[in-house]
Amino acid sequence: MAKKKMTSPTLDESESRAGFRILANGEVEMMTESETYTLVMRAIREGMRGAGWRQLNRTLH
Numbered sequence: 001m002a003k004k005k006m007t008s009p010t011l012d013e014s015e016s017r018a019g020f021r022i023l024a025n026g027e028v029e030m031m032t033e034s035e036t037y038t039l040v041m042r043a044i045r046e047g048m049r050g051a052g053w054r055q056l057n058r059t060l061h
Contacts, residue, residue, distance in 0.1 A: 017033075
C-alpha cells in the first residue's frame with residue numbers, strides 16, 4: 001500500500017474547506033468552496049459540450 005502525504009493547507013481561516021483533490025504523486029490537496037465549485041462547473045460544461053450541447057454563456061451572479 002502506497003503512503004500518501006498530506007499537504008499543509010494554505011487556506012485562509014475564514015474560508016471553509018469544501019473539497020480535496022489527489023495529485024498525480026499521491027498528495028492530497030485541500031480546496032476551498034470556490035475552488036470546488038469552479039472545478040465542478042468546469043466538469044459539467046465539458047461533459048455537456050462532449051454530449052453535443054452548444055457553447056454555454058457564462059453568467060455572473
